[in-house]
Amino acid sequence: MLVVVRDNNIDQALKALKRKMQREGVFREMRDRKAYEKPSERRNREKAQAIRRARKAARKAAQREGLLPMPKPKVRAGAPRR
Structure with a gap:
């Protein structure tokens, strides 16, 4: 996953990264893998x-x-x- 940082604006890049991870389902998968199913x-x-x-x-x-x-x-x- 690639996020471009423009004008040293880390906050904007972090927000874009979180949005991409949310769309990909990374957070849901992390929550699901926290415990054995x-x-x-x-x-x-x-x-x-x-x-x-x-x-x-x-x-x-x-x-x-x-x-x-x-x-x-x-x-x-x-x-x-x-």
């Missing part, structure tokens, strides 16, 4: 994650087809309101 617990967790992914994909497909209403756009902090 039994194989049966791992299978159950992975199965639950697969079910969540499938439900999310089905929900998105239904929204695209017009069967469900589209989610309302999120308002970002600091963004001008319309």
Whole structure:
């Protein structure tokens, strides 16, 4: 993972690094590996994650087809309101 430091701004580079690590799932993996997980617990967790992914994909497909209403756009902090 590469983060460019511009104008000796370490704070900005650190923020970018944390954002990249968050997207890659490094923090989640560190938390998961902190303690031993039994194989049966791992299978159950992975199965639950697969079910969540499938439900999310089905929900998105239904929204695209017009069967469900589209989610309302999120308002970002600091963004001008319309």
